[in-house]
Amino acid sequence: xxxxxxxxxxxxxxxxxxxxxxxxxxxxxxxxxxxxxxxxxxxxxxxxxxxxxxxxxxxxxxxxxxxxxxxxxxxxxxxxxxxxxxxxxxxxxxxxxxxxxxxxxxxxxxxxxxxxxxxxxxxxxxxxxxxxxxxxxxxxxxxxxxxxxxxxxxxxxxxxxxxxxxxxxxxxxxxxxxxxxxxxxxxxxxxxxxxxxxxxxxxxxxxxxxxxxxxxxxxxxxxxxxxxxxxxxxxxxxxxxxxxxxxxxxxxxxxxxxxxxxxxxxxxxxxxxxxxxxxxxx
Amino acid sequence: xxxxxxxxxxxxxxxxxxxxxxxxxxxxxxxxxxxxxxxxxxxxxxxxxxxxxxxxxxxxxxxxxxxxxxxxxxxxxxxxxxxxxxxxxxxxxxxxxxxxxxxxxxxxxxxxxxxxxxxxxxxxxxxxxxxxxxxxxxxxxxxxxxxxxxxxxxxxxxxxxxxxxxxxxxxxxxxxxxxxxxxxxxxxxxxxxxxxxxxxxxxxxxxxxxxxxxxxxxxxxxxxxxxxxxxxxxxxxxxxxxxxxxxxxxxxxxxxxxxxxxxxxxxxxxxxxxxxxxxxxxxxxxxxxxxxxxxxxxxxxxxxxxxxxxxxx
Numbered sequence: 249x250x251x252x253x254x255x256x257x258x259x260x261x262x263x264x265x266x267x268x269x270x271x272x273x274x275x276x277x278x279x280x281x282x283x284x285x286x287x288x289x290x291x292x293x294x295x296x297x298x299x300x301x302x303x304x305x306x307x308x309x310x311x312x313x314x315x316x317x318x319x320x321x322x323x324x325x326x327x328x329x330x331x332x333x334x335x336x337x338x339x340x341x342x343x344x345x346x347x348x349x350x351x352x353x354x355x356x357x358x359x360x361x362x363x364x365x366x367x368x369x370x371x372x373x374x375x376x377x378x379x380x381x382x383x384x385x386x387x388x389x390x391x392x393x394x395x396x397x398x399x400x401x402x403x404x405x406x407x408x409x410x411x412x413x414x415x416x417x418x419x420x421x422x423x424x425x426x427x428x429x430x431x432x433x434x435x436x437x438x439x440x441x442x443x444x445x446x447x448x449x450x451x452x453x454x455x456x457x458x459x460x461x462x463x464x465x466x467x468x469x470x471x472x473x474x475x476x477x478x479x480x481x482x483x484x485x486x487x488x489x490x491x492x493x494x495x496x497x498x499x500x501x502x503x504x505x506x507x508x509x510x511x512x513x514x515x516x517x518x519x520x521x522x523x524x525x526x527x528x529x530x
Numbered sequence: 531x532x533x534x535x536x537x538x539x540x541x542x543x544x545x546x547x548x549x550x551x552x553x554x555x556x557x558x559x560x561x562x563x564x565x566x567x568x569x570x571x572x573x574x575x576x577x578x579x580x581x582x583x584x585x586x587x588x589x590x591x592x593x594x595x596x597x598x599x600x601x602x603x604x605x606x607x608x609x610x611x612x613x614x615x616x617x618x619x620x621x622x623x624x625x626x627x628x629x630x631x632x633x634x635x636x637x638x639x640x641x642x643x644x645x646x647x648x649x650x651x652x653x654x655x656x657x658x659x660x661x662x663x664x665x666x667x668x669x670x671x672x673x674x675x676x677x678x679x680x681x682x683x684x685x686x687x688x689x690x691x692x693x694x695x696x697x698x699x700x701x702x703x704x705x706x707x708x709x710x711x712x713x714x715x716x717x718x719x720x721x722x723x724x725x726x727x728x729x730x731x732x733x734x735x736x737x738x739x740x741x742x743x744x745x746x747x748x749x750x751x752x753x754x755x756x757x758x759x760x761x762x763x764x765x766x767x768x769x770x771x772x773x774x775x776x777x778x779x780x781x782x783x784x785x786x787x788x789x790x791x792x793x794x795x796x797x798x799x800x801x802x803x804x805x806x807x808x809x810x811x812x813x814x815x816x817x818x819x820x821x822x823x824x825x826x827x828x829x830x831x832x833x834x835x836x837x838x839x840x841x842x843x
Contacts, residue, residue, distance in 0.1 A: 279647070281685070282716045283615075283686060285687055286644055287614040287643060288641050293641055296637055370626070371620060377590060378590070380610075381641045
């Protein structure tokens with residue numbers, strides 16, 4: 249086929265501008281529908297994905313409740329009402345590290361699992377499979393949005409903590425490292441759940457696990473107060489590793505808590521590897 | 531020659547194994563081609579294998595056997611090269627439930643290098659008023675129009691539209707047809723699925739009738755409907771023409787009658803000779819024949835003939 253045989257349009261010819269007529273419904277905007285395909289730059293795609301993920305997270309009332317209202321509420325309540333067995337430490341010094349661990353868990357695990365589960369069931373992930381967006385950038389956008397929400401959480405909790413008379417110790421870099429590795433571990437667990445269960449099952453399970461880890465993860469109740477067998481189970485969980493590690497640095501001014509960091513690393517590697525193997529996009 | 535084909539599917543096979551353990555042969559040795567720059571309609575009843583076929587072309591599913599080329603590439607292997615060039619409209623879903631319509635279209639636009647103007651496209655598909663509403667609150671027809679806009683925003687050279695007008699009201703449906711016609715004029719290759727005959731008849735250069743995972747017939751709407759014409763010629767003229775003398779002038783075996791006064795029906799083998807004989811007789815008798823038409827089968831007649839009239843589960 250030659251170009252001359254394709255008077256208008258055509259794959260290789262120079263297509264004419266579409267004639268766009270007005271209609272009874274009003275004059276329509278001319279749209280140049282001629283093909284001009286191409287993927288955006290990776291940077292633009294990443295920026296667009298991060299922005300939408302962040303906007304959608306902050307727009308969901310239940311996710312703000314989970315990630316900000318509940319952690320701040322727990323911090324305020326148990327600082328004011330001194331009923332926790334804090335093993336001699338001041339309530340606020342004991343609470344802030346645990347609540348920081350809870351905040352990371354609520355965003356990276358609970359919120360992420362629920363949102364991703366519903367995106368999977370609504371065919372969002374599938375639709376992106378037909379767009380130029382690579383999956384790596386889809387996940388990178390989600391991760392950056394999680395980190396952005398966590399920065400908001402940390403800022404708010406630290407501010408509230410200081411207002412309540414919190415005196416942190418230790419190196420901020422160890423804190424950042426622990427929070428980062430905990431984020432990776434919780435993201436892996438969240439994606440593992442969202443990629444294999446139905447959306448409704450993920451919703452129920454993610455909330456159930458949140459509550460369970462809140463109780464046996466050393467967030468507000470020290471692990472030492474749990475029965476021996478439960479303490480052993482709790483110590484192997486990522487939440488306990490995060491809250492214990494953060495408490496060692498921030499409350500006791502210890503150096504890097506290597507044991508807790510290793511537990512978190514193990515969860516991070518294991519959950520991500522398993523999620524990568526089992527995740528179903530539709 | 532293969533250069534002119536936007537899509538080539540040959541001997542495609544896809545079998546599903548649901549838990550009931552009875553294999554479903556969704557696509558069973560199906561072959562078709564789509565000429566670049568054309569509008570091709572896959573027409574078939576529910577469960578005919580239309581969606582599975584285009585989902586394989588879109589790279590969503592892997593074929594069990596057969597050969598698929600889209601824009602000269604293998605959708606299962608060359609996804610990254612292919613995806614920027616192909617627009618996809620899914621039958622349902624594909625949007626963040628909490629995202630607003632305009633926001634979602636802008637997001638897909640941001641995945642492309644040279645996208646259409648989002649505001650103008652929203653206007654064009656008629657969802658400007660609901661652009662600020664969350665997706666889950668749009669009506670079915672509005673969701674369809676957003677999905678259509680999402681398929682077009684990247685300025686693709688080939689679009690797959692899976693039941694583009696399902697759930698739309700009459701106005702939206704006609705506006706969508708107009709848009710598809712303009713895509714064709716702009717040089718975009720369009721592959722759509724439908725079970726609406728009028729849609730296929732109006733839009734498609736090439737219709738592929740699919741059922742039980744196979745192609746039953748393919749061709750232009752005119753080709754599909756011309757085979758086995760009903761054998762009827764109709765025209766309007768002065769009432770009370772001498773039917774018997776007209777019949778004498780026509781090939782033997784032809785029957786002429788006047789239905790309502792002034793409306794004539796001629797039944798027999800409709801061929802150029804018969805047509806010439808009728809008009810020659812009219813000319814010889816000073817009769818002006820108006821609305822002369824050869825009655826053809828509709829696409830629906832062809833479709834029912836091929837796929838049967840039994841209801842599908």
